Amino acid sequence: MRFDETYSGNVFIKSHPNYEESKVVLYGMPMDWTVSYRPGSRFGPARIREVSIGLEEYSPYLDRELDDVKYFDAGDIPLPFGNAQKSLDLIEDFVKKVLADGKIPVGMGGEHLVSWPVMKAVYEKYNDLAIIHFDAHTDLRTEYEGEPLSHSTPIRKIAEHIGPKNVYSFGIRSGMKEEFDWARENGMHISKFEVLEPLKEVLPSLAGRNVYVTIDIDVLDPAHAPGTGTVDAGGITSKELLASIHAIAGSGVNVVGFDLVEVAPVYDHSEMTANIASKFIREMILGWVK
Amino acid sequence: MRFDETYSGNVFIKSHPNYEESKVVLYGMPMDWTVSYRPGSRFGPARIREVSIGLEEYSPYLDRELDDVKYFDAGDIPLPFGNAQKSLDLIEDFVKKVLADGKIPVGMGGEHLVSWPVMKAVYEKYNDLAIIHFDAHTDLRTEYEGEPLSHSTPIRKIAEHIGPKNVYSFGIRSGMKEEFDWARENGMHISKFEVLEPLKEVLPSLAGRNVYVTIDIDVLDPAHAPGTGTVDAGGITSKELLASIHAIAGSGVNVVGFDLVEVAPVYDHSEMTANIASKFIREMILGWVK
């Protein structure tokens, strides 16, 4: 109950009441207006928080508890409906402040385009940055039906911004021929279809480096994540995604920020996708934040 | 089956295969990108067509059959995701052509903003135009969170364009105080909460006049139309909406175009809303096109 000012409403389970004392800042980016197929991810962050009350606080994978890391849930960034550019600007401003305050930004989407201003802001602080990207889709378009601000473009934008060689995509099973060609010709890493095995091969080369991780929940098979805009057969299991998170945890890379995007509750009839997303966030916080 | 060119795929039941010979042109406007609350109406036109196969061809209300009116289903106008202005331009161009060819435009939304370019085009042809508007919401905002192209604005736009005194809204039960004030101060007609009785009072004064009718499905109570973006308690029944359609049919007004918008299949779990929408379209075509 909230007689004093410490109450925090619908926040991620066990989040810390004080921003200053926290090492991690969790925030939602409730935007889905450039989505071409099925919108709805704007409600993703709220539902992930809501179902997080079902989470255990202890990870038997990592032998750590949520109390071991102080994270502050800043709520959803209020974004103007239908205005993509302004939304991206607001996200970028928010993340810059979080980084300036020496904290680790952890975002929840929303469509994947929201990761673009975040990664740009992170790169401004860490100029040796590498991106680890889990997704069913390349997201390497330059535009979608004439529109450069599209959910199909964020990885292309960051790849051009920080250099394609610094971007590592895993689990990709959908995209245009031109996107795959561009990646190959420009030295960007793409592992088609698989995640865990190629990730384990790549991680040693990234040890010690500052890394941002962006996860589109549709890297999972539709069986595991029906609650997303674009489902695509042939994905990985939630078990493999957990193992991949744990592989990064033990790899020696320095994770300086991360996000999980594209959870769409309206397609998530048993709240399965929101539930497993909340567990992934727990494991990432416990595994990646020392 | 489609061995020849007469096949018409997922079209509204009994639609005529030939554009030139048809008096009515049915079309979808699959846009929902300025929606502030729950998107999804972009899939409305396709679902309405799909369930229309369950319709009887005969109206026992009007003693007419679908064969009595030739209507051509032009499919959905392809609209660029997230680009509201360009979408509106494409809709306007399409409707202008339909009108230039001497046909009656019948639109299916999509969010309500799509009615704005349609009404503008119709007004260009019929400069004595009056608008009959059924809706739960005033839709009289000048902008929404700074955005002038919003689903909350179409009636304001057309009211300013053709003069507020020519706009008649019925069933309104939601809006900002400023919107109701503006309507009252500018001589626009708003019937709060009720539809059929005030409509019957107004119709005699419109007899003989060219009228465009725009129906937001959320004028119905949520019990009758759960499959829409913004449900709002206290609406009318589908029986009252049918009676209102029939009242217009017998009133002597000259309906020169109409639309039905805001059906959102993802919230329409038993396809109830799409089914009743298809019946309303049948009754409007049979009742309003002589």
Next chain:
Amino acid sequence: MRFDETYSGNVFIKSHPNYEESKVVLYGMPMDWTVSYRPGSRFGPARIREVSIGLEEYSPYLDRELDDVKYFDAGDIPLPFGNAQKSLDLIEDFVKKVLADGKIPVGMGGEHLVSWPVMKAVYEKYNDLAIIHFDAHTDLRTEYEGEPLSHSTPIRKIAEHIGPKNVYSFGIRSGMKEEFDWARENGMHISKFEVLEPLKEVLPSLAGRNVYVTIDIDVLDPAHAPGTGTVDAGGITSKELLASIHAIAGSGVNVVGFDLVEVAPVYDHSEMTANIASKFIREMILGWVK
């Protein structure tokens, strides 16, 4: 629990364990194979029984309790999938036995065609029989796409069998022009759109007569009965259907059998339709069986 043989599994609440001692026999007719639009009513009887556990045993409308009438739930008649003729024969045999044993048959569908053999059997016993029929649809076709055994035909069949003047339909709002014409030309009673008022006008003329009542749940508006194959806008409320049941209860007609058909659980997402159907059955048993 069932250590002895008195256990009755998924039966309608408070049904009596013994066939011989019961005055009423309740049974399911799980058939939907001639349905043209959306099948699924084969699971209707089982779901109505399941949710009947939520019913109160007392009717405040009639001031009677379920213990006041002994009714036996015979379960579903096992019907051969896809074989309409054989299914109808099995239903007819079953009902003939129930009637021969001096009991009142109360059927749950299943599609509406199942009422045809029941009414035929009842007529064989009561040759002054009148039919009261609540439905959205005329069901007066002679065939559907060449098939004489169709869910669109049962009322035509019984009307021709017992004479159209003995059939009274209420609430009809859908059908072919030919069907309405046939009814009018042959002296059959059809009340379009309305139920309670025209029923009250007709009932005095039926006082003292043997009557079978058949209710298609789609006489209700889709808002009240989404869980059915063919939803059709403009129907009555569940309140009006209750009032109509009570009107018959107080009219002096002698109800010799009745059914409730077309509940389809797969479209009934909150089990609303099955729940209200179970209440209608309670009211009919308590109101019509003296």
Next chain:
Amino acid sequence: MRFDETYSGNVFIKSHPNYEESKVVLYGMPMDWTVSYRPGSRFGPARIREVSIGLEEYSPYLDRELDDVKYFDAGDIPLPFGNAQKSLDLIEDFVKKVLADGKIPVGMGGEHLVSWPVMKAVYEKYNDLAIIHFDAHTDLRTEYEGEPLSHSTPIRKIAEHIGPKNVYSFGIRSGMKEEFDWARENGMHISKFEVLEPLKEVLPSLAGRNVYVTIDIDVLDPAHAPGTGTVDAGGITSKELLASIHAIAGSGVNVVGFDLVEVAPVYDHSEMTANIASKFIREMILGWVK
């Protein structure tokens, strides 16, 4: 966003950030453990808050805006799963504090039993208290299957506590014969089936008196409120419930507290019930708090 301490997470739209300055205190009672049929109302308060973002802030019924009343959303009272007695004690303690601080308690359920400790606490402060009760069910049992703490008992408990003559129930259409008998024999007011008309008859006699209003959402017909534990055919419309709220607003009674209970999101597939509940709460706050 929440950089400072004023953020309030998932709270009812426009709720005031400060408890001391508020006149009304809104709180959730997420308990459903004595429910006999379909549980799930424990998640009701959270969903009502979540969908309240779709509400307009202005009431065209009352010509008032949410800014006109300061209400504080205290969140959900944390209740121990499965322990009914302790949960009721916690609720009573909370409400006593709210009342002691001179504020109006506005509760969201949860099952109906939660209203019992609230009404007891309110009666302690206002000993001329009358109860207005909207419900499909009598809730007048002394126990349910031997259990005195049951969702079927709260009105019996408060009626015995403050005297049956001070309790006015409306819309009742379900209960045991014994419950109706007890009410009649003890001078309690029960209006069967109807709400608005009998309420208008009763209200003049209550003018000037302190009144607590408790609304079980299942007083509405299942068509209007599918998202509840026990749906029961023959209820009122949301339009009639709005009119009833407005009738109380204009009656001169002094509403000293109220609640709305039994919203169960898991049966509320299009979030219809939560959406309309949030509108009822807006209208009650604007209409009843001067």
Next chain:
Amino acid sequence: MRFDETYSGNVFIKSHPNYEESKVVLYGMPMDWTVSYRPGSRFGPARIREVSIGLEEYSPYLDRELDDVKYFDAGDIPLPFGNAQKSLDLIEDFVKKVLADGKIPVGMGGEHLVSWPVMKAVYEKYNDLAIIHFDAHTDLRTEYEGEPLSHSTPIRKIAEHIGPKNVYSFGIRSGMKEEFDWARENGMHISKFEVLEPLKEVLPSLAGRNVYVTIDIDVLDPAHAPGTGTVDAGGITSKELLASIHAIAGSGVNVVGFDLVEVAPVYDHSEMTANIASKFIREMILGWVK
């Protein structure tokens, strides 16, 4: 839009507008009337087409694009409700014409019985035909509850027609003992439970041969394909089905026709099954049609 005759309504993405110029003919067989458990697959083809708009046109598995193969979507074959024999005759006639025109038939079901007339027609043209069959069920019954036209019989029919040694079933995990016995005694190939590994063993022996492939979507585990009539634990993943499709693509067999059946949208709440089915069809067309 469809001002000219090239418009094709709800057709599979990128289908060619002209029948004569196409190498492949896609068609729907919307029949489910012999289904014993849960009907609904009649709406499968329409939904698969509808969601196909979410497909990428490029296959990163095969490095081919949909433009590389000309396929014509002929729509659904109109079938008479409830008349199994006539429906099968219409399907057979249609496929014979497609084959006579030198095109490859690609069917979408509907229940599995629809594959029987297709395979018969294909065998008439290719008398060395082998069948590759992916399914959870043997489908080797001679009849079901006395009915020889049943969804449990198509593989038995074709096996007896072309010789059991020419039929290869994979993934089978359900059936009567008699069915497994009959297969073994008659030299038919059945791989229980597994698909990919036994398929790889069989394919070399089929190289160069004309093969028809029939896929019942329930060969997938219920986790991957909830939207089907009969779900059965222990199935394969969509990843394994994709790999099996690709194994056939690289095997040297000559695929002369194929189908995908038993998608039932009403059980497919997030449209997952329809979405992955559309991807399988893309991969089969790109992989099997040279």
Next chain:
Amino acid sequence: MRFDETYSGNVFIKSHPNYEESKVVLYGMPMDWTVSYRPGSRFGPARIREVSIGLEEYSPYLDRELDDVKYFDAGDIPLPFGNAQKSLDLIEDFVKKVLADGKIPVGMGGEHLVSWPVMKAVYEKYNDLAIIHFDAHTDLRTEYEGEPLSHSTPIRKIAEHIGPKNVYSFGIRSGMKEEFDWARENGMHISKFEVLEPLKEVLPSLAGRNVYVTIDIDVLDPAHAPGTGTVDAGGITSKELLASIHAIAGSGVNVVGFDLVEVAPVYDHSEMTANIASKFIREMILGWVK
């Protein structure tokens, strides 16, 4: 149909009509009142029985048919809502009688706490008893928020009762640190995350011993069992659970009773979870009862 007393209503497919002649007794325990997160499993047993009609009677895994084992379905034990202690007492009494009559108890939940009185009763008869436990959760709490009768405690209770060394848990991926510590310190077997491989290692040491097996359906991944209260990412497939059942079948242990708990139909939108649960029960009966 039920003219005689042999009819058994909604019972598990092929269950035997006579208690005395049966070797196995199947029963439901419809309790969910101590559930902390999402209730609903009280309806699990009824739905499992209902969908069991879709099961084949033959197991191709075990080459046995349901006719080979006589099992009696006793229906659901009637349990008092909200009263956990009394419910557990009733369950214990029932199971004691089943055991005293020399039969094998097979329970369907309901929440996991129902297994506690069953296991206690079984231990009373077989004092060398070992427990095999499949679950996502440790269930080793001593209490939950102060309540010792909680769904989080049954394994702790039985472990303390029969000695922790006699309890073998598999697939555990969620719990408090204290629970894992307690298990390790007290010699209880816990296999984290995996089931089949560690089970195969343990089984030889249990050969010849009396064993009770308790399966919480949430040991499966959410993709396989969405219809349960607490879904948790990273579980096993239904294929692995089948293989585990078969491993026990071939291990030489003597299974003296078993249960399957936590199926919650309200979250099981395509009835997938109930369907696969019915198959697991078939395989356990055919595999474990000689």
